[in-house]
Amino acid sequence: MASEAVKVIVRCRPMNEREKALSCQAVISMDSPRGQCFIQNPGATDEPPKQFTFHGAYYESHNTEQIYNEIAYPLVEGVTEGYNGTIFAYGQTGSGKSFTMQGIVDPPTQKGIIPRAFEHVFESVQCAENTKFLVRVSYLEIYNEDIRDLLGANTKQKLKLKEHPEKGVYVKGLSLHTVHSVAQCERIMETGWRNRAVGYTLMNKDSSRSHSIFTINMEIYAVGRCQIPGSGLWETEHRTSLCNLVDNPRIKTGA
Numbered sequence: 001m002a003s004e005a006v007k008v009i010v011r012c013r014p015m016n017e018r019e020k021a022l023s024c025q026a027v028i029s030m031d032s033p034r035g036q037c038f039i040q041n042p043g044a045t046d047e048p049p050k051q052f053t054f055h056g057a058y059y060e061s062h063n064t065e066q067i068y069n070e071i072a073y074p075l076v077e078g079v080t081e082g083y084n085g086t087i088f089a090y091g092q093t094g095s096g097k098s099f100t101m102q103g104i105v106d107p108p109t110q111k112g113i114i115p116r117a118f119e120h121v122f123e124s125v126q127c128a129e130n131t132k133f134l135v136r137v138s139y140l141e142i143y144n145e146d147i148r149d150l151l152g153a154n155t156k157q158k159l160k161l162k163e164h165p166e167k168g169v170y171v172k173g174l175s176l177h178t179v180h181s182v183a184q185c186e187r188i189m190e191t192g193w194r195n196r197a198v199g200y201t202l203m204n205k206d207s208s209r210s211h212s213i214f215t216i217n218m219e220i221y222a223v224g225r226c227q228i229p230g231s232g233l234w235e236t237e238h239r240t241s242l243c244n245l246v247d248n249p250r251i252k253t254g255a
């Protein structure tokens with residue numbers, strides 16, 4: 001599994017109060033160890049359920065800590081070593097994207113993927129020996145196919161997507177902000193969130209047209225074992241990596 005470049009998992013949330021009040025029937029079942037998800041047509045119970053296989057299948061009883069450890073951890077660890085990674089939540093309104101990406105504070109096992117990624121990155125920065133890191137973040141919104149910098153001086157300005165022969169695809173003029181702690185990352189994310197085109201109250205109606213990408217940019221300077229002959233300087237290996245966290249986030253401050 002570690003060799004796969006793209007991993008797809010599915011998470012099934014518990015029924016909400018409205019669904020329970022309507023006596024909705026669960027049509028999903030899972031074989032989590034096998035990553036299998038079964039969907040039963042309630043109108044044709046004699047037919048076998050449709051079966052889908054993923055890299056991970058997480059049911060109501062699973063929590064975000066497990067999902068992070070099994071799926072996101074290796075990806076974020078790779079980012080701290082110089083590889084790019086993206087975590088993308090996809091699903092219809094109310095399916096639990098923000099619950100998984102942003103999470104809640106209580107219980108701690110349901111803390112989201114994004115705050116866990118922040119903690120993971122800064123833990124690596126603090127623990128690494130002979131390595132220096134420069135961590136910068138950016139936050140953009142794609143709304144009606146327009147790109148805007150949620151942390152820029154002018155958050156209304158539309159930015160252009162460009163391609164560079166070495167850097168690849170990038171957003172021209174996107175601002176980068178140096179961060180030194182998890183708390184700083186969270187504050188910056190909150191600032192960006194407030195600058196989004198779709199306000200909180202319109203979110204349910206309009207969220208499908210709005211996507212945001214919070215990116216952690218890492219510059220890694222690893223001091224090598226060899227001294228550069230005659231210079232007295234140590235060889236340094238320089239790597240750069242990106243961790244893209246994609247969601248329609250709502251900042252949740254409580255349970």
Ligand SMILES: Nc1ncnc2c1ncn2[C@@H]1O[C@H](COP(=O)(O)OP(=O)(O)OP(=O)(O)O)[C@@H](O)[C@H]1O
Pocket residue numbers: 012013014016060091092093094095096097098099100203204207248
């Ligand atoms: N695994 C889960 N366990 C418990 N509650 C959950 C779970 N997933 C989602 N919920 C709850 O379901 C509701 C909808 O979830 P959430 O807001 O994360 O959906 P969403 O996919 O981000 O929706 P939108 O696209 O409208 O932003 C929330 O009240 C959330 O707390």
